[in-house]
Amino acid sequence: MHPCRVLFICTGNSARSILSEATLNHLGKGRFEAFSAGSQPTGRVNPYALDELASAGISCENLSSKSWDQFVGEGAPPLDMVITVCDSAANEPCPVLFGNFVRTHWGLHDPAAVKGNPIAISAAFQHAHALITYRLMALLQLPVETMTPEALKWALDGIGAISDDDDSEDVA
Incomplete structure (x- = not known):
């Protein structure tokens, strides 16, 4: 079986989805292949x-x-999972991508939206990355290779329910 291919999507593709892509490629080397994209990439x-x-x-x-355009149509890599990481609590629109893959949402406050001094901004990125890593470690524990799409969707939705609301206000 090919590595499980995961696309992380957010609006700008500059922070959360990038952190997710790089971290999953690092932790899941060989077993997972991660990508990221945005509906309105910052460039x-x-x-x-x-x-x-x-x-x-x-x-x-x-x-x-x-842009997520790279992941649709002819020549696009086949995907097994698409995970949106936008923050619906902040009324940030989450992109929708269609295809034959399991979809889930792992909402996450945008550390790039934090204003203030560099220490506060860096702390927001550390906090976001810690939650991303925690969620990805949970993903790595799943037997994704043998799970039905329904079981995988249920498990991924559960991972996405792991919240960063507890102390996110303290970071800003």
Whole structure:
């Protein structure tokens, strides 16, 4: 079986989806192949996301802010899962992508939206990355290769219910 291919989508594809892509590629090397994209990509990866990944020892090579157009139509890599990471609590629109894959939503406050001094912004990225890593560790525990799409959807929805609401206001 090919590696399980996962696409993380948010609006700008500069922070949350980038952190998710790089971290899953790092933790799930060989078993998972992660990508990221945005419905309205900013065209650049947030430097705080790159700093956070580097401090965690995760490669930043080949990361870019790109449109989800690369993942639809002819020549697009086949996907097994699409995970949106936008923050519906902030009324941020979540992109919708159609195809034959399991879809779920792992809402996450946008660390790129945090204003303030560099320490507060960096702390927001650390917090977001910690939650992403926690969720991805839960994903890695799943026997995705043998799960039915229905069982996988149920498990992924459960992982997405792991919230960052507990202390997210303290970060800003």
